[in-house]
Each structure stands twice: as C-alpha cells, then as structure tokens.
Amino acid sequence: MSGLVKKTFIPGRGEWKLAYDLFSPTSIGSNPPLVLLHGLLGNRKQNRHVAKILAHSLQTPVLIPDLTNHGDSFHRSAHSNALMSEDLFNLLKSPAIDPQYSGGYVLIGHSMGGKAAMFHAVNHPNDVLGVASVDNVPYKNPIEADSEFARFDRFFTYAKETLPTTFSNLAELDQKLKEIEPDKRFRQLLASNFKRSKLSKAIECKVPIEVLQQSLESLKVLEIEDSLKYYGPLLIIRALKSPFVGEIDHEKVSDHFPNYSTRDINTGHWVITEDGPGFVTIIDQWIRNQNLGNHQQ
Structure with missing residues (x-):
C-alpha cells in the first residue's frame, strides 16, 4: 500500500x-x-x-x-x-x-x-x-468455549507425538493434520506454526508446544x-x-x-x-x- x-x-x-x-x-x-x-x-x-x-x-x-x-x-x-x-x-x-x-x-x-x-x-x-x-x-x-480450547489441546498432544516425524512440505503436514482437525481454516492456523529447517530442510514446529499446552487453562x-x-x-x-x-x-x-x-x-x-x-x-x-x-x- x-x-x-x-x-x-x-x-x-x-x-x-x-x-x-x-x-x-x-x-x-x-x-x-x-x-x-x-x-x-x-x-x-x-x-x-x-x-x-x-x-x-x-x-x-x-x-x-x-x-x-x-x-x-x-x-x-x-x-x-x-x-x-x-x-x-x-x-x-x-x-x-x-x-x-x-x-x-x-x-x-x-x-x-x-x-x-x-x-x-x-x-x-x-x-x-x-x-x-x-x-x-x-x-x-x-x-461453551471449552470445545474450542479442546481443539488446541488435541493439536498440542498430536504435535508432541508426531514431531519426531519429519514432513517434506506443508501439503504433507496438512494431510496429517486432517487426522485431528477437519476445518481447513483452523489447519492453516496450525500449519503457520511450522517452518522449514535451515539445517535438515525438513518441516518442523517453531513454537514451544509443551509450554503453550500447559498454559491453556490459565x-x-x-x-x-x-x-x-x-x-x-x-x-x-x-x-x-x-x-x-x-x-x-x-x-x-x-x-x-x-x-x-x-x-x-x-x-x-x-x-x-x-x-x-x-x-x-x-x-x-x-x-x-x-x-x-x-x-x-
């Protein structure tokens, strides 16, 4: 602009x-x-x-x-x-x-x-x-908002379990995220927290999953x-x-x-x-x- x-x-x-x-x-x-x-x-x-x-x-x-x-x-x-x-x-x-x-x-x-x-x-x-x-x-x-917070919790748990798995691109990551999240807009939000590693060239998470999951209730x-x-x-x-x-x-x-x-x-x-x-x-x-x-x- x-x-x-x-x-x-x-x-x-x-x-x-x-x-x-x-x-x-x-x-x-x-x-x-x-x-x-x-x-x-x-x-x-x-x-x-x-x-x-x-x-x-x-x-x-x-x-x-x-x-x-x-x-x-x-x-x-x-x-x-x-x-x-x-x-x-x-x-x-x-x-x-x-x-x-x-x-x-x-x-x-x-x-x-x-x-x-x-x-x-x-x-x-x-x-x-x-x-x-x-x-x-x-x-x-x-x-009524608890179900929405639960979506984040499911992602955090899933991410901790799957982080040892590497993804070659974001499309592959999106396919995996479909296992826990059917909504495309929400999956795009989740995928925005991943990036390509400069060293391994694999897609990896860039936020502290454990820390954020522990903060959900607060x-x-x-x-x-x-x-x-x-x-x-x-x-x-x-x-x-x-x-x-x-x-x-x-x-x-x-x-x-x-x-x-x-x-x-x-x-x-x-x-x-x-x-x-x-x-x-x-x-x-x-x-x-x-x-x-x-x-x-």
Whole structure:
C-alpha cells in the first residue's frame, strides 16, 4: 500500500525480544498509534493486511508483534498474560518504538491477544489510551468455549507425538493434520506454526508446544487484582457465531473496565480472517468516536 513505510525486526539467537512489523504512514495524523495482537498459535503475518489498511485510513503507526512464544519471537519456559504484557512493555519502551508510542497507544487484541491487551491496560493504564478485545472477555470464558480450547489441546498432544516425524512440505503436514482437525481454516492456523529447517530442510514446529499446552487453562481466565481498574474506553467485539463471549456479564466487565461498550460482528471466532473489512470498519469508527488521551486514571 502506497504511503506506508514498513519496518521489520526479528530477534537473533539469544535475544529476549519480540519480533514485529511496524507500518508507519509518511504523513501522521491526530489519531493515536495502534498495537494489534494476535491470538493463540497466531502470528503477526496474519494481521499485516488489516494493519496496513488501518495505518493508511487512520494515518497513524500500527505495530504488530509476535507475542511471547509465538512466531519469530523468543521462547520462555512459561506462558501467561503477565509475561506477554511484560514483553510487550519492553518492546514499546525500546528506542526503536518509543518515540512514536511514548504519548500512549491503542491496544487491539484478538482472542488470547484480547486478554493480554486487557491485562496490559489495567497494569499500565497511563500508557494505554484505549483497548479493543476481539471475541474475548475480561473474565473466564463461558463453558461453551471449552470445545474450542479442546481443539488446541488435541493439536498440542498430536504435535508432541508426531514431531519426531519429519514432513517434506506443508501439503504433507496438512494431510496429517486432517487426522485431528477437519476445518481447513483452523489447519492453516496450525500449519503457520511450522517452518522449514535451515539445517535438515525438513518441516518442523517453531513454537514451544509443551509450554503453550500447559498454559491453556490459565488462558481461559483473566487474573486481575481486585483494586485495579482501567478507566479508558474498552470495546468488546463479540463474534455472533463464536462461543468465546456469549452473553456478556456486565457486572464482571465493569469491575475493572467501567467505561466499556460492545459491538457485534456476524462471524465465527476468526473475525479478522472471516470479515477483515467489517473488523476494520468497527475499529476505524470506534477510534474516531473516542476522545482518546483524556481519561483520568
């Protein structure tokens, strides 16, 4: 897309840093910069298209990192909202990012990224001008979502059993994944976590399977200290064909996010993939309608 400058960073071996793409328009407007976070087993590449559109339409920088233990970012021996927030904080305070983001930013997160964004907002409220959670809530997901978490669990178990097997290409991997997952869109998400080894030339997994599987139960909830509140705007985008949100518990949301609103979108859980234009429209309109930067903590 013309009028945008792209910067990419991928950490080297031993660097405890997050990989990211940063799209900056050549002409910056008055809207705050954005940070767009992916979900479990996602990565920044899946958000590049909408990031470029938002950067162009809102005339503001859009940062899309690979979260902890995902994509090209470094691996920890544990995985949690607190750790993702800590690593995001360090990225945003880095010399390469801070000049554009030091005045505050809007956090937008899908699924796991939504909970990470909300956790980050209550713990760093003076940095976050607004937060949008895409198909996730600031409390435990309803029991109806357990079947979706089970799909991830099946993949993790399957991956641990089959990782000793090498695949010559992604088509062969996809055929194997059909044994546990009939949905092509979900298989494509799973396959995005594999890459070709520079040494063996075989297809291998690039995320810490055991660590992520152990985190599954904790990712269903959002542990926030009772005293913490975020008074900036929170937008919850509910996917109507997804079980991850369901009927919103207004009291539980208001406990920590008294200034919240909701929007519905007629998709399944993979909102950005299923209706990228609809997602962009909701975010664009919401940001333009906010008085961002003037809330009091």
